[in-house]
Amino acid sequence: MRNVWLIAKREYLERVRTRAFLISTLMIPLLMIGGIMASVMGTTRTRSTAHITIVSRDQQLALDLQRELESSKTNPMLVDVISPGNSATRATLNSMLADKQIDGYLWITPAAHPDERPQFSYTPRSARNIAIQSAITTALRTVLARERPENDGNVASNAESLRVDTTQAGKNAESTSSYVAIYVLFFLMYMVILLYGMNVARSIIEEKTSRVFEILLATIRPEEMMAGKVIGVGSVGLTQVAVWLLTAILLTSGSWLQAIAGQSAQISLSAAQIVYFVVFFLLGYLLYSSVAAALGAMVNSEQELQQLNMFLVMPLAGCMFALGPVISNPGGTISRVISFIPFCTPLIMYLRISLARPPLWEIALSILLMIVTIYGILWCASRIYRVGILMYGKRPNLSEIMRWLKYS
């Protein structure tokens, strides 16, 4: 174990210290920030299209508000007025919300008693669009202050009583978020495997060409070296992805950003889903890195590796074809069988978990199968490696590899 750790530590430190790592780690967040800046500038210009409806029996108040909102210098919006509204109005407005015809509606319930204040209730399409809410609050404040100067002391509290009803916001978000998560998982794995899985293979080839393995193999077993490489090089990739993801999360979750950027995709995941996401991502990454290690063990140069790297992403891409059947019947036999194939487990089992929680033993079994497969691949890779380096010069064919596995 100590040797695995030493190899992994060296790989990690040597890679993280390079300028290339620093640059690529910083470039992506900078690009993200740049991209978001650009889109924010784009969206502020299109902000005028914000479209709300005001429902009020007090037509004068509604019209004043409409004028105030439409003439706003900072955030002008399109405002319809319905006066007075009836019981069918709310249903109509809700369906308009769902169809994205309007961004929200303000329902003003007049005071039952002259001493009481009217109630203001705003129903947004997206709970995160704070910009519209704050614009309405400001407009309310201005209009009320102008209309009832004598109520000056109460204006602030009046305006604050704008109740935000988020029941309409994010309807259907629950079901779409699991699809979003699956696609995020897929693209994350695809990208990371392509970028970093290949680094594992390259690192093993480098070991061969630099001939350092002669000293290494004089003290450690090839299995230890393989495992160390997968963990060490893998951690570099994880570090980088973690930096990128953290930046992305920080950038997208900041409420200031939502305030200007408006609607963002609704992703609501349970804690268990997040835990499974991490578990399956890590296991999938380890599995595919092990395959990369085996590829690296088989070839002698990067050029040869290029010809083989399709084997790395093909199984993953193949899983995408299985998504359809699994989504339509997550608990069916086909779905269950596919989710137990270790190369498909990360995506398919995760999909099943987010659609319809499969029995715990199935999840445990699929994880166990993945771990066994990772171990098996590393074992084979180290066999191929040990024999391969002793007879470098040509790429082995399949029958030779099978024979090498029997060598010790």
Next chain:
Amino acid sequence: MAIVQLQDVSKAYDSKIAVDHLSFEIAQGSMFGLLGPNGSGKTSSIRMMIGMTMPDTGSVVLLGKPFDRKNVYRVGYLPEERGLYKKMKVIDQLIFLGELHGLDAVTASKRAHGWCERLEITEAIPKKTEELSKGMQQKIQFIAALLHEPELIIMDEPFSGLDPVNAVLLQNTLLDLNRQGRTVLFSTHRMDQVEKLCDTICLIHRGQKVLAGAMQEIKARYPKNRVQMVFEGDPAFLNHPVIESAKNYNGMAEIKLRDGGDAQLLLADAVSRVRITRFEVMEPTLEEIFIESVGDRVDA
């Protein structure tokens, strides 16, 4: 007691037999030469000694016990194919390799500095390996093999690519270590380079042992029938009856005596005829012994 013992060891790669029923042993504290031409199975034998490959048949004793992987870190190995991480700093590299051999980072660093001083390459310590000359890289690799103070030091072609000054420096270092009780195994095809260093040798050819034993014993087995002399005067004396054949290069003669021929007789005759500035009865070189032994084998 034998620190290393190969018993009837064979290893075949695909169609080629690299090592063919080879047996020899290395005594504790000796300077052992594993000698043979290119492709004779030296490196294959070493790899089996330290468990990089397993013998197809036969058994290996390492550090006095049947081969056990747990003991391999007590061996210092300088491989024939040198390899260091190019982009890595020398000191980091030495610490890493020291740690792999069971040292902690602090000890490894301390010893690395000590060794760099001893081998006169302190300026290389903070540099990256790729910035160093080949000879320096070789010294670094040499240090890497010795950092953990191994009981058994295996040097595969240790002096190839080194200038004479540095070769002598490394030779003296190895002699020092040997005096401290370490066992040193040289593997080389340059038999002349280790002739003076080794006390025991094993000559192999095509994976088989040609001859083995104490250097002096082996040399004594072969007659001293070669004479080298430098003279001024008429070379007619080279027709002396004890001479089997002679080559004369303008007063520098290489002479092979007949079996049982006495060099003393030749010298007496020559003294009376020419002026002699040098007359030396040569010991057979390992190379000659090797060629003669292999020749015998071919004839048989």
